Amino acid sequence: MSAEMDFELATPKDASEAVALMQANPGACYIAGGTDLVANLRRGIGAPPMLIALDGIAEMQTIAEDGTHLVIGASVTLARLMAEGLPKRFAAMSALAEVAGPGLREAATIGGNLCLDTRCIFYNQSKWWRKANGYCLKLDGDTCHVAPKGKRCHAAFSGDVAPALLVLGAEVQVVGSGGARWMPLSDLYREDGLDHLTLGAGELLVAVRIPLAAAALHSGYAKSRLRKAVDFPLAGVAVALDCKDGRIADLRVAVTGTNPRPILFDHFPDAIGQEPTGAVLDAITREIGKDITPMRTTNMPGMYRRQMAGVLVKRLITRLCAGQGAKG
Amino acid sequence: MASIIGLTINGRKQEHLIPDAMLLVDFLRDKLGLTGTKKGCDGGECGACTVLVDGKQRLGCMTLAKSVAGKTVETIESVGPHGRLSRLQTAFHEKLGTQCGFCTPGMIMAAESLLRDNPDPDEDEIRTALSGNLCRCTGYVKIIESVQAAIAAGEVGK
Ligand SMILES: Cc1cc2nc3c(=O)[nH]c(=O)nc-3n(C[C@H](O)[C@H](O)[C@H](O)COP(=O)(O)OP(=O)(O)OC[C@H]3O[C@@H](n4cnc5c(N)ncnc54)[C@H](O)[C@@H]3O)c2cc1C
Ligand code: SF4
Ligand code: FES
Ligand code: FES
Numbered sequence: 001m002s003a004e005m006d007f008e009l010a011t012p013k014d015a016s017e018a019v020a021l022m023q024a025n026p027g028a029c030y031i032a033g034g035t036d037l038v039a040n041l042r043r044g045i046g047a048p049p050m051l052i053a054l055d056g057i058a059e060m061q062t063i064a065e066d067g068t069h070l071v072i073g074a075s076v077t078l079a080r081l082m083a084e085g086l087p088k089r090f091a092a093m094s095a096l097a098e099v100a101g102p103g104l105r106e107a108a109t110i111g112g113n114l115c116l117d118t119r120c121i122f123y124n125q126s127k128w129w130r131k132a133n134g135y136c137l138k139l140d141g142d143t144c145h146v147a148p149k150g151k152r153c154h155a156a157f158s159g160d161v162a163p164a165l166l167v168l169g170a171e172v173q174v175v176g177s178g179g180a181r182w183m184p185l186s187d188l189y190r191e192d193g194l195d196h197l198t199l200g201a202g203e204l205l206v207a208v209r210i211p212l213a214a215a216a217l218h219s220g221y222a223k224s225r226l227r228k229a230v231d232f233p234l235a236g237v238a239v240a241l242d243c244k245d246g247r248i249a250d251l252r253v254a255v256t257g258t259n260p261r262p263i264l265f266d267h268f269p270d271a272i273g274q275e276p277t278g279a280v281l282d283a284i285t286r287e288i289g290k291d292i293t294p295m296r297t298t299n300m301p302g303m304y305r306r307q308m309a310g311v312l313v314k315r316l317i318t319r320l321c322a323g324q325g326a327k328g
Numbered sequence: 329m330a331s332i333i334g335l336t337i338n339g340r341k342q343e344h345l346i347p348d349a350m351l352l353v354d355f356l357r358d359k360l361g362l363t364g365t366k367k368g369c370d371g372g373e374c375g376a377c378t379v380l381v382d383g384k385q386r387l388g389c390m391t392l393a394k395s396v397a398g399k400t401v402e403t404i405e406s407v408g409p410h411g412r413l414s415r416l417q418t419a420f421h422e423k424l425g426t427q428c429g430f431c432t433p434g435m436i437m438a439a440e441s442l443l444r445d446n447p448d449p450d451e452d453e454i455r456t457a458l459s460g461n462l463c464r465c466t467g468y469v470k471i472i473e474s475v476q477a478a479i480a481a482g483e484v485g486k
Pocket of ligand 1: 029030031032033034035036037038039054074075078098099100101104107108109110111112113114115116117158159160161203204205206230231232233371372373
């Protein structure tokens, strides 16, 4: 740690001013709660000349309902969403309580959680550590220590809230120089550890919305981590489903911590109409296993994380189907 | 760049010239001499730098000092009334919740924020509230017992 930070802090009052500042200052960077960004800057990961603070933008602090959606400003903190009872309305949002520790959740925002940088044991290290190791492809170097033959970065997206929002069908609102647009959350991400967000230059995430109808789904979040607090997910799984007479009627699964992006799986034709038997659950995990590719980016082997993702998917589906039965 | 901001620290309204890139923990320790707040990991991992911002537990090492402009900051130096120990401090002292003492200011501030929100937490709630605070000495059992003893001693706050 302990790289000296040196930047100018800008405090815009609305989103368009923030975007304009970003466009006028190449190399600048948004800061929300700062709980990801400051940790990185203190390790000499990036040295932006300007940080653009998002906490003075009132329109990004609101929580409102518009008839069909719950609309959450990107700067709303995770602690506030927990205090507002989000996990009670949308069970998968119990993911909020799995993020970091309580002191960090008071500062951490939902927007920052969705825009979290990707992580790797060769990257989230002090500058001298990375220098001694010849740096790496993601920053200052030209080799990937995880897959040295390739020219790709496999650093893992490790936010806990994205998979929950993905299975709930959430969308995000992005503001750029061309105005505002809504898009499905999955379109925010791409499979590239170096550049995992699809945001254009200066674009700002201003809000997230969850369809109110998602409250009727049976959903949940499960996380594999070394310690029960503070640690990032080795694998995190969210599931939302509907179950009729013990048979799966609708099923969405999302996985975090394994790939450069959180991945949504919403096409399980062979599972629909089936009871969640061992064979059906195996088929579901096989389907997911085609796309999840945990690499040696954490202190646990990729194979362990891959297997844990499968185990968590099976447990969650079984539990959620049983819960539905009990409710009648 | 630096600019003057106003904030309330340990009950006193103050104005300070604060550099843009200064962390809250460095501001408290190096500029104000409030060295009760510790810097353990300097990376959000240990909780030694826990202070209260508007009554909620926050990490001084992950917070820009300027971002608390207009807010209320409380550090360990503020918890004992008139030079006496608070009930949490007394309990940590009597129940051996503190050994080397490095984690203790952070533990007490995290516990303080919990008890203000929830005066009668169960053991799970105490563990959750302190889950961002590491201790290398006590093994945590004595810390939990200390918080429970403080609750039993009654009187929220001081
Ligand atoms: C010790 C420790 C443990 C942690 N454990 C976890 C964990 O278990 N799970 C987890 O999910 N996270 C964890 N985190 C990471 C972090 O605390 C959270 O992900 C948090 O939600 C990030 O939000 P923030 O507001 O602090 O983001 P910031 O640090 O302010 O920003 C993060 C990134 O997003 C960008 N950004 C922020 N807001 C926007 C926006 N509105 N539009 C566009 N870009 C934006 C910033 O430029 C930056 O690159 C941990 C962090 C630490 C230090
Ligand atoms: S996956 Fe490779 S390129 Fe990416 S951060 Fe890790 S070592 Fe660097
Ligand atoms: S010094 Fe702030 S959490 Fe360790
Ligand atoms: S008493 Fe020594 S670290 Fe907790």
